Amino acid sequence: MSDRADKSAPATAKAARPARPKLPVQRTDGRGERVPGLRPLAPIVPKGSMSGQSLVLVIAIMSFLACLAVGAVSLVNKSAQTWQSQIAREATIQIRPSDDIDMEAALRQAQELASGFSGVRGARIIGRAETVALLEPWLGSGLGLDELPVPRLVVVTIDEDSPPDFALLQDALYQSVPNASLDDHRAWVDRLVGMARTTTVIGLCILILVLAALVLTVIFATRGAMAGNQHIIEVLHFIGARSGFVARQFHRRFLLSGIWGGVIGGGFATLIFVLVSFWSARNIITPQGEQASAFFGDFSIGLGAYAGVFAVIVLAGVLTALTSHVTVLRTLHDIDDHHADPGRLDY
Amino acid sequence: MIRFENVGLRYGMGPEVLRDVSFHIPKQSFQFLTGPSGAGKTSLLRLLFMSLRPTRGLITVFDQDIATIKPVELPLLRRRIGVVFQDFRLLDHMTIYENVGLPLRVRGKEEATYRHDVLELLKWVGLGERIHALPPVLSGGEKQRVAIARALIDQPEILLADEPTGNVDTPMARRLLRLFLEMNRLGTAVVIATHDLGLMDQVDARRMILSNGQLEIYE
Numbered sequence: 001m002s003d004r005a006d007k008s009a010p011a012t013a014k015a016a017r018p019a020r021p022k023l024p025v026q027r028t029d030g031r032g033e034r035v036p037g038l039r040p041l042a043p044i045v046p047k048g049s050m051s052g053q054s055l056v057l058v059i060a061i062m063s064f065l066a067c068l069a070v071g072a073v074s075l076v077n078k079s080a081q082t083w084q085s086q087i088a089r090e091a092t093i094q095i096r097p098s099d100d101i102d103m104e105a106a107l108r109q110a111q112e113l114a115s116g117f118s119g120v121r122g123a124r125i126i127g128r129a130e131t132v133a134l135l136e137p138w139l140g141s142g143l144g145l146d147e148l149p150v151p152r153l154v155v156v157t158i159d160e161d162s163p164p165d166f167a168l169l170q171d172a173l174y175q176s177v178p179n180a181s182l183d184d185h186r187a188w189v190d191r192l193v194g195m196a197r198t199t200t201v202i203g204l205c206i207l208i209l210v211l212a213a214l215v216l217t218v219i220f221a222t223r224g225a226m227a228g229n230q231h232i233i234e235v236l237h238f239i240g241a242r243s244g245f246v247a248r249q250f251h252r253r254f255l256l257s258g259i260w261g262g263v264i265g266g267g268f269a270t271l272i273f274v275l276v277s278f279w280s281a282r283n284i285i286t287p288q289g290e291q292a293s294a295f296f297g298d299f300s301i302g303l304g305a306y307a308g309v310f311a312v313i314v315l316a317g318v319l320t321a322l323t324s325h326v327t328v329l330r331t332l333h334d335i336d337d338h339h340a341d342p343g344r345l346d347y
Numbered sequence: 348m349i350r351f352e353n354v355g356l357r358y359g360m361g362p363e364v365l366r367d368v369s370f371h372i373p374k375q376s377f378q379f380l381t382g383p384s385g386a387g388k389t390s391l392l393r394l395l396f397m398s399l400r401p402t403r404g405l406i407t408v409f410d411q412d413i414a415t416i417k418p419v420e421l422p423l424l425r426r427r428i429g430v431v432f433q434d435f436r437l438l439d440h441m442t443i444y445e446n447v448g449l450p451l452r453v454r455g456k457e458e459a460t461y462r463h464d465v466l467e468l469l470k471w472v473g474l475g476e477r478i479h480a481l482p483p484v485l486s487g488g489e490k491q492r493v494a495i496a497r498a499l500i501d502q503p504e505i506l507l508a509d510e511p512t513g514n515v516d517t518p519m520a521r522r523l524l525r526l527f528l529e530m531n532r533l534g535t536a537v538v539i540a541t542h543d544l545g546l547m548d549q550v551d552a553r554r555m556i557l558s559n560g561q562l563e564i565y566e
Contacts, residue, residue, distance in 0.1 A: 044449075044452075237422075238396070238430060240426035240453065241422060243418075243422075336421060
């Protein structure tokens with residue numbers, strides 16, 4: 001084997017050396033004046049490929065589901081808080097009838113006593129007509145309260161921020177009105193709080209699962225779309241593009257795809273929230289609307305849920321860009337490491 | 348410029364496809380790399396281009412041992428090397444003009460600064476009238492000329508061409524050879540992998556012949 005280092009340029013045998021061609025001078029101002037017919041430079045990563053469109057569609061669908069989950073959790077959480085608040089806002093003084101008390105006087109005494117307690121906003125006696133109306137579904141119309149030993153009620157409105165000492169109120173009532181008992185709805189409140197918290201936790205678990213599905217779907221869809229661009233990464237790499245340059249080309253394109261998919265999905269979810277809220281507001285006065293509002297309030301999901309929708313859109317965009325960035329860097333690493341290592345290739 | 352010392356290459360657990368290969372490619376030199384199909388020409392070009400690491404031996408590129416080069420430095424070295432791939436590797440969504448200007452674009456140059464050079468080079472390779480065409484509508488020979496123009500656009504210090512005249516007719520092959528010679532005259536070292544004897548006979552240049560994994564050099 002021979003190798004002489006200082007080989008000079010060859011002499012041509014048959015082909016004559018050409019002179020370097022001279023092109024007509026084109027005057028430009030150096031700021032981008034274009035030769036007629038030259039289009040603006042195409043983006044290095046093409047847009048509008050089939051895999052790119054599929055990616056946008058997948059992200060839109062998953063974002064839509066995630067936004068619906070965010071709205072549902074927000075609605076359940078808000079309704080649960082409302083139930084809890086409504087029950088905790090009131091207590092009831094019940095006075096059992098007996099021969100030795102003047103019921104009306106006892107009611108007034110209990111009302112005055114309760115009203116004077118700190119943490120009590122007011123106390124209202126349920127009048128005779130109202131009591132009859134309350135019992136009508138069970139005992140029928142034309143009920144005479146004096147003929148039956150029906151307990152009478154005083155509804156006490158509580159200051160939720162600084163509720164009264166219920167034990168002290170109970171003792172004071174017992175001292176002045178022996179037939180009175182105080183029901184602070186604690187048992188109901190505790191059960192409702194438990195139910196509300198359970199409902200919210202279940203909703204959050206579903207939300208986490210949907211978000212996890214969103215994350216995984218976006219990652220796999222992005223990697224699928226990236227597979228169609230493998231040759232671009234290789235070409236850029238072999239013509240001397242730095243890793244950061246290549247990654248930037250892709251994550252810009254995929255950030256836009258992710259955000260666009262998120263906006264479509266989030267937009268549709270928001271539209272549904274607005275439509276349901278509008279329907280609820282229109283039907284609140286109907287019996288069905290009343291039943292629905294008893295459970296779900298006014299069906300409005302609040303600013304928190306809209307912030308959640310925005311967060312889902314941002315998440316979809318960032319995740320897509322990040323996945324494409326990582327995929328590009330991994331591909332470049334593979335080209336320089338895995339593909340360049342003959343020990344790992346056998347063909 | 349590029350030096351191989353006792354370089355060996357083995358894929359996986361297979362036999363050595365290159366054995367004790369030693370040579371030096373000086374500045375402004377011109378050589379053909381030839382040998383029968385499967386002799387390892389493309390593997391040797393990949394080693395020259397640092398897209399493959401040797402199993403053993405020492406390779407220095409621009410006075411740097413490639414075994415110790417950091418990954419972040421590779422793009423800078425590759426910018427000094429022009430490569431014409433056998434399968435062209437053009438980007439189908441870009442016009443000929445955009446494909447040829449791509450190496451300068453990735454170096455961060457403004458289009459206005461390289462537009463004339465790209466147009467001039469495209470005329471030189473006979474594609475001056477097809478600057479708007481996309482690669483899918485080009486013939487094999489036209490694609491090859493675009494790939495050559497892309498490799499030459501930044502006036503590399505060394506040009507590696509894998510069968511650069513494999514898809515063109517004889518007059519065009521001769522014209523492309525003149526282009527390589529002109530680039531060589533202007534300072535670029537050229538390595539052309541080919542088994543086109545007619546092409547090699549046109550130039551009195553060094554011949555590197557690969558056979559059975561070993562390299563013989565005829566000055």
